[in-house]
Amino acid sequence: MNPAVCAVCGTTAAQEADRGGPQGAWVQFADHEGAEASGLGHPEGLAYFCAAHRAAAQALAPHPCAEAVALLRAQHPQPRQAPAAPPPAGRRWWQFWRT
Secondary structure (H helix, E strand, O other): OOOOOOOOOOOOOHHHHHHHOOOOOEEEEOOOHHHHHOOOOOOOOEEEEHHHHHHHHHHOOOOHHHHHHHHHHHOOOOOOOOOOOOOOOOOOOHHHOOO
């Protein structure tokens, strides 16, 4: 079983619990197969969504899981992390000892 991490934004259930307020939920999609059918591992067609994305995911429940997650990610793009700052100008190790 996969951990409870939102398939859209990556928010964990633990983060939501720490904040208090509404909680996310597991959503079963059209291609859902129970745990008995899949044996070990995560069941097909089951994904966790945070409170912010839960209602939209439940509205897409008649679709296959991969298709629904792709639609949700397109509707709710996440901000990209800014690239790291360039390293400082190179100095030789002995230059650190000079003032």
